[in-house]
Amino acid sequence: MDALAATYTDIAVSDREALEREFQEQLSECSTLAFRVAMGVLRDRAEAEDVAQEAMLRAYNNFRRLRDRGRFRSWLVRIAWRLAIDHRRAGHRRERREQNLTGDDASSVPNATQTAEEIAASREFERRLGEALDGLPEKLRLVMFMTGIEGHNTREVAGLLCLSEATVKSRIRLARARLAERLR
Amino acid sequence: MSCYRFRDWMSDAATDGLSVRQRAEFDSHVGGCSACREEFARVRALVKAIDRGVMTQAAAEPSPEFLAGMRRKIAAEASPSLGNWTRWAPAAACATAIVLATAVWILWPQVERQGQVIRNVPGSNSPTVTSQTAPNRGSVVAVAPAPEHRSDFVSMRRVAAHNPRRFEREPEVLVPPGEAESVMELAALLRNGKLDGAKLMAELQQANEPIEIKPLVIPLLDSTVQAQVKDSAPDGQATKREFVSGESAQGLLP
Numbered sequence: 530m531d532a533l534a535a536t537y538t539d540i541a542v543s544d545r546e547a548l549e550r551e552f553q554e555q556l557s558e559c560s561t562l563a564f565r566v567a568m569g570v571l572r573d574r575a576e577a578e579d580v581a582q583e584a585m586l587r588a589y590n591n592f593r594r595l596r597d598r599g600r601f602r603s604w605l606v607r608i609a610w611r612l613a614i615d616h617r618r619a620g621h622r623r624e625r626r627e628q629n630l631t632g633d634d635a636s637s638v639p640n641a642t643q644t645a646e647e648i649a650a651s652r653e654f655e656r657r658l659g660e661a662l663d664g665l666p667e668k669l670r671l672v673m674f675m676t677g678i679e680g681h682n683t684r685e686v687a688g689l690l691c692l693s694e695a696t697v698k699s700r701i702r703l704a705r706a707r708l709a710e711r712l713r
Numbered sequence: 714m715s716c717y718r719f720r721d722w723m724s725d726a727a728t729d730g731l732s733v734r735q736r737a738e739f740d741s742h743v744g745g746c747s748a749c750r751e752e753f754a755r756v757r758a759l760v761k762a763i764d765r766g767v768m769t770q771a772a773a774e775p776s777p778e779f780l781a782g783m784r785r786k787i788a789a790e791a792s793p794s795l796g797n798w799t800r801w802a803p804a805a806a807c808a809t810a811i812v813l814a815t816a817v818w819i820l821w822p823q824v825e826r827q828g829q830v831i832r833n834v835p836g837s838n839s840p841t842v843t844s845q846t847a848p849n850r851g852s853v854v855a856v857a858p859a860p861e862h863r864s865d866f867v868s869m870r871r872v873a874a875h876n877p878r879r880f881e882r883e884p885e886v887l888v889p890p891g892e893a894e895s896v897m898e899l900a901a902l903l904r905n906g907k908l909d910g911a912k913l914m915a916e917l918q919q920a921n922e923p924i925e926i927k928p929l930v931i932p933l934l935d936s937t938v939q940a941q942v943k944d945s946a947p948d949g950q951a952t953k954r955e956f957v958s959g960e961s962a963q964g965l966l967p
Contacts, residue, residue, distance in 0.1 A: 552787075560783055564775040578775055582783045589787050658766045677764070677771030706724040708763045709756055713724075 552592050555601050560585060562602060562678065563609040569674035570613035572659050580616050584609035603689045610671055654712075661711040669704040672697055715742065719749055723756045 563584045568577035588605050595604060662670055675686045687697045719742050725731050726739050743749050888896050902908040 556783065556787070557780075560780055561775060564779065565771055565773060568773045569771055572770065574773065574776065577773075578779050578782075581775070581779070582786055585783055586786060586790055589790060654762065655766060655770075658763060659770075662767070673767055674771055677767040677769075679771075680768075702728045702730045705728040705760055705763060706730055709724040709727060709760050712759055712763065713756065 548592060551598065552589055555588075555592075555598075555605075556585060559602055559605050563605055565678045566606050566609040566674065567613040567616075569662075569670075569678070570610065570617055576616065577613070580613045581609060584612050587612075603691060606675070606689050614667065657712055658708070661708050664711065665704055665707060669700050669707070672700040673704040673708075676701055716746060716749055719743065719746075720752060723749075723753050724760075726753065727757045727760045 564581040567580040571577045587608055683694050683697050687694045722739050743753050903910045
């Protein structure tokens with residue numbers, strides 16, 4: 530009986546170590562992706578990092594249940610996106626964002642070649658663009674962000690979000706048109 | 714008037730969202746209207762700025778501490794998460810072994826008794842009798858080995874429910890109306906050992922054997938055949954008459 534238990538424990542430990550190694554590899558590759566997805570929703574670096582860390586922790590705790598490890602990126606994007614949406618709905622973001630607008634915004638570091646008017650214009654445009662993005666429906670906003678993250682093309686976005694390419698193209702076009710209408 | 718209509722199309726035109734017919738109509742208007750041409754150029758620049766802005770926002774890099782902090786959190790989470798269930802692995806293995814041993818201990822005699830059911834023949838030593846009475850069609854009496862435990866009886870019922878072909882191995886006897894009780898008593902005697910089933914079967918087989926009938930020999934009639942009537946009434950008892958054929962009686966006659 531003891532030998533059986535010891536064998537069982539050895540198998541469990543080796544299995545756990547293999548999972549740990551695999552997850553650490555995924556962590557290095559995908560942590561920035563989780564952060565960018567969260568940043569797309571929250572537009573606050575500190576909160577996006579918190580949400581990305583929480584998303585990775587959830588992925589870590591449920592990594593054993595993920596049968597197709599090739600879908601890890603897609604799985605992580607959905608976790609991070611959902612957590613960011615929940616976080617924003619909780620109302621934490623609004624207070625921090627108002628403070629950032631009055632203070633120093635680290636996410637829009639000005640270029641040295643830009644004039645004051647250009648910086649002001651770009652920061653104003655960034656604020657308006659952020660508001661316009663907030664006004665988009667979730668599915669349009671997610672597709673819009675995913676095309677901007679890491680230069681994903683339509684096929685890659687479709688694979689990450691488990692959608693057809695035609696759906697992704699249609700949503701991108703619709704999102705851009707709506708943003709243009711709001712910012713005109 | 715028509716400019717308002719085409720300005721509504723500008724966002725779609727800048728994002729290639731117009732149909733072929735609409736696009737041709739739009740291009741022909743913009744080609745001839747400088748105000749709409751300027752507006753369309755502004756909208757196209759705006760769409761490009763939106764794409765750039767989204768990419769800028771999406772290309773944000775986390776702080777250098779981000780990955781290190783995440784690794785620390787995961788390391789802190791590691792012991793209760795992935796390793797949590799391994800703590801219970803030895804106990805789970807022991808519990809599984811105990812359950813398996815108990816199951817084998819319970820099921821093993823039952824398997825043996827099921828083997829007895831297969832070997833069971835009419836006249837075995839331990840039958841159990843169940844009867845179903847059908848008023849007009851007689852009674853069906855099933856003779857099966859007596860289960861020692863309730864679980865055995867339940868398992869036999871399950872066998873009958875789920876595997877009728879297997880249950881057919883247990884004999885059933887169709888009994889004429891009114892004879893079911895007698896058959897049940899017979900089975901009870903067999904079960905109690907008061908009646909030897911093998912001996913009874915041998916006697917039944919002997920009784921069922923056809924009676925050998927020898928051909929009848931009829932002697933020819935002869936003039937010398939005499940009938941002797943012998944009266945013997947010793948001590949006043951009943952008179953006995955014997956008819957003896959001539960051949961066999963010749964030696965007896967004086």
